[in-house]
Amino acid sequence: MPVSDTSRLGGRFQELAENVERFVRGKPEVVRLALVCLLAQGHLLIEDVPGVAKTSLAKAIARSIGGATVKRIQFTPDLLPSDVTGVQVYDQGSGRFEFRPGPVFAHVLLGDEINRAAPKTQSALLEVMAEGQVTVDGEARAVPDPFLCIATQNPVEHQGTYALPEAQLDRFLMRIAIGYPADTTDEVTIIGDGVARRRPEELRPVLELDELRLMITAVRKTHLSAELQNYVAMITRATRTHSDVRLGVSPRGSIALAVAAQAYAVSAGREFVTADDVKAVAVPVLGHRLLLTAEARIGRHRPESIVGEVLAAVPVPGMGRR
Numbered sequence: 001m002p003v004s005d006t007s008r009l010g011g012r013f014q015e016l017a018e019n020v021e022r023f024v025r026g027k028p029e030v031v032r033l034a035l036v037c038l039l040a041q042g043h044l045l046i047e048d049v050p051g052v053a054k055t056s057l058a059k060a061i062a063r064s065i066g067g068a069t070v071k072r073i074q075f076t077p078d079l080l081p082s083d084v085t086g087v088q089v090y091d092q093g094s095g096r097f098e099f100r101p102g103p104v105f106a107h108v109l110l111g112d113e114i115n116r117a118a119p120k121t122q123s124a125l126l127e128v129m130a131e132g133q134v135t136v137d138g139e140a141r142a143v144p145d146p147f148l149c150i151a152t153q154n155p156v157e158h159q160g161t162y163a164l165p166e167a168q169l170d171r172f173l174m175r176i177a178i179g180y181p182a183d184t185t186d187e188v189t190i191i192g193d194g195v196a197r198r199r200p201e202e203l204r205p206v207l208e209l210d211e212l213r214l215m216i217t218a219v220r221k222t223h224l225s226a227e228l229q230n231y232v233a234m235i236t237r238a239t240r241t242h243s244d245v246r247l248g249v250s251p252r253g254s255i256a257l258a259v260a261a262q263a264y265a266v267s268a269g270r271e272f273v274t275a276d277d278v279k280a281v282a283v284p285v286l287g288h289r290l291l292l293t294a295e296a297r298i299g300r301h302r303p304e305s306i307v308g309e310v311l312a313a314v315p316v317p318g319m320g321r322r
Helices: 003-021 028-039 054-063 081-085 119-131 184-195 209-221 226-240 251-267 275-289 294-298 303-313
Strands: 044-047 070-074 086-091 096-101 108-112 133-136 139-142 148-153 174-176 245-247
Touching (some): 003 054, 003 209, 003 251, 028 044, 028 054, 028 174, 028 209, 028 251, 028 275, 054 148, 081 086, 086 133, 096 139, 119 133, 174 275, 209 251, 226 245, 226 251, 226 275, 226 303, 251 275, 275 303
Parallel strands (some): 044 148, 044 174, 070 108, 108 148
Antiparallel strands (some): 086 096, 133 139
16 A cells, blocks of 8 residues: 555545544543554454543444444343344244344444443453454354444443453453543533533544444555564563463464554554554553452552563663663
8 A cells, every 4th residue: 555545544544533532531642542443443442430531432433334234232131132132033924033233233232331230241252343243043143344342331340230251351452441531621511511412423424434444454454564563572472471460362363463553543543653653552452351469459560560571671662771
């Protein structure tokens, strides 16, 4: 792809980010990471306390993509797996069983408060997130392409939540948090939006589905040098030997870090990846893939800080040890 085309896609990415930021105020890096995740064809987990615009961010992203079908699931303790994937129903008129697709059959799936559902229902998403298909009664059915799952969850310390299984956590390319407003000015703007009853549904699409597909194709073609591939491998291997880590990042996580770095480069209008791209996405890509030792958990160590320690320890290509 010519450099000019890549630069144009970078410009379109910025327009998309600015549109989302019209509703998610004061969080440009959070918005960028969320959109980078989508370009990488990954799934996004937004984890934070109630009331900080987790669902609003997901809705704003979905509303900004024209031509995309959008479905939403409100996860509750009584939600069944068939409520997510779909079910076979007997039609008396035809005398046959017919499949009624569930909400996963959409380009963008919003899974609200995913950890309020029972583990069996959470696991119903696992196949579709991993394989892009749903199997019912032995028949596999593909979901639309691209398929993007944006899930929100409250911290497991909150009442009425279930911890996501490690296998499902690993299917999310990134886990991010939004946090409280950075300053009073941002919060005053948010209050004004609330008083005016502004909603994400009011946003107009700024990127068509075909343009999103072009960006996804550009990500796949973005150059990741052998030197940077080695850098990615050194980072993930270092997580496996860290004293506070019981289970480090798998090779799937290594691939996720590389692909996310490619998408981050495209978001900047470049057709090649730099070490800074890798570092920019390392925490949201790797943090949720680490299982800490009991001692580390008792000491309230955070996976994100451990990723930071690893980044500080692993030499950057061409720069030696920092």
